[in-house]
Amino acid sequence: MTELDLNFTIRFLINIGSILVLCYGCYYRINKDAEVASSFVLFGVGIFIITRLLHGVDMSMEFAFGLFAVFTMLRYRTETISIKGMTYLFLVTGIALLTAVSEMPVLQIITLNAVLCFIAFIVDTKLLTGSHSTKLVTYERIENIKPEHRDNLLQDLRERTGLNVLSVSVINIDFLRDTAELMIRYLPDNNEIKGFSARTEGR
Structure with missing residues (x-):
């Protein structure tokens, strides 16, 4: 024993x-x-x-x-x-x-x-x-998640987050709230603020 x-x-x-x-x-x-x-x-x-x-x-x-x-x-x-x-x-x-x-x-x-x-x-x-990073964001312009609008989606994410977004994946879609959970892959900037929250808001 x-x-x-x-x-x-x-x-x-x-x-x-x-x-x-x-x-x-x-x-x-x-x-x-x-x-x-x-x-x-x-x-x-x-x-x-x-x-x-x-x-x-x-x-x-x-x-x-x-x-x-x-x-x-x-x-x-x-x-x-x-x-x-x-x-x-x-x-x-x-x-x-x-x-x-x-x-x-x-x-x-x-x-x-x-x-x-x-x-x-x-x-x-x-x-x-590689040196890329990922963030989970909540995105409300749900029309941009369509495959034919992928370029518009990437450009909008770059402008609104200030990140060099390379690619994006759709994690979840909430049609009741017209929002989508997106996982973005980007090249981090040396000036990126630690703890930056990538949750976007409607304009």
Whole structure:
């Protein structure tokens, strides 16, 4: 029983350490979203504890991923999650499952988790992602979101935000309020004010 408790403690520390590095050293470093980062940490800890405790009843990796899918359908399907957010959520889940049910030696688990965190860190550097940034804006000139008016939309966003907008994606449309949630991708200016709010208002 002592060996089991020690093994659980070691794997738990490896899991939470790896997830903290991934969420705060990689995700939060770029996105500055503490709420999402902390949610990922709690999600990873919960997945680890559940899968580790159920591992004693001959739980397979397929069943563990099925459990993750159930959690995803119950909660995360109602939220708008970016592709990057879903990628980090998958990595958090993968690390938690790997640490909980893998039969590999502890040193190999640490090495593999470190490699995953290192790759995530490198991929999110400006060397690979470029120097662009993104912002979520609420836009009320809903007629401009039509594909044939894309040039007008980009020009209007550039004039009203003062940003060098490169591209825009429609996240959500509210026909009752005649507004749309847009994700804009732009080249940040050195004079950009920290904490600038890109929520546009009607003229």
